[in-house]
Amino acid sequence: DGGITQSPKYLFRKEGQNVTLSCEQNLNHDAMYWYRQDPGQGLRLIYYSQIVNDFQKGDIAEGYSVSREKKESFPLTVTSAQKNPTAFYLCASSENVDQPQHFGDGTRLSIL
Amino acid sequence: KNQVEQSPQSLIILEGKNCTLQCNYTVSPFSNLRWYKQDTGRGPVSLTIMTFSENTKSNGRYTATLDADTKQSSLHITASQLSDSASYICVVRRAGGYNKLIFGAGTRLAVHP
Numbered sequence: 001d002g003g004i005t006q007s008p009k010y011l012f013r014k015e016g017q018n019v020t021l022s023c024e025q026n027l028n029h030d031a032m033y034w035y036r037q038d039p040g041q042g043l044r045l046i047y048y049s050q051i052v053n054d055f056q057k058g059d060i061a062e063g064y065s066v067s068r069e070k071k072e073s074f075p076l077t078v079t080s081a082q083k084n085p086t087a088f089y090l091c092a093s094s095e096n097v098d099q100p101q102h103f104g105d106g107t108r109l110s111i112l
Numbered sequence: 113k114n115q116v117e118q119s120p121q122s123l124i125i126l127e128g129k130n131c132t133l134q135c136n137y138t139v140s141p142f143s144n145l146r147w148y149k150q151d152t153g154r155g156p157v158s159l160t161i162m163t164f165s166e167n168t169k170s171n172g173r174y175t176a177t178l179d180a181d182t183k184q185s186s187l188h189i190t191a192s193q194l195s196d197s198a199s200y201i202c203v204v205r206r207a208g209g210y211n212k213l214i215f216g217a218g219t220r221l222a223v224h225p
Binding site: 004006040041042043044045090092097098100101103104105106108 | 116121146153154155156157158161201212213214215216217218
């Protein structure tokens, strides 16, 4: 079945540590996205990529980094510079930036 | 400012009852509006999408309406089931610009037996 796979489901970060969230899709989509979801708020865009080897900052990119070396993969690194990383992180993909987005099942990141 | 406001924040209903969720938006220029269902701990799944010219669209027991003049949408759930317990998110796509999707905070629905 085609879809988006996020891993791990749960992740814990120590102070000063960088952690990387995985997102893989086999839908052959060009565009991929990372969102952050906090209680009582709408999803906020962290980064998006329209095509391989290209990515753009969203509204809340500070403290995060991404790479897009392969079409299928769009990993997100939460760096130690992100002072409030506890949240539910959702990855999405679409054929292009004008098409509907399909979401993965998320990674919940917590601080130890 | 482009915003999407949803009400109520949370709702509890008994199994078998109907309910209506509201979405008001100030997004401009408007492209389309989509309702998503998000189960706890899962990603959002699309229920319906509505463009400017559409007033009503159904997907099984889910019926969405759109009034583009007043910039309001509603999602009506008929004969609710326990499996309808989830968050329902209204998302408006803005025409043009790089960050085209504006997400509402969602309505958390609990269906009790």
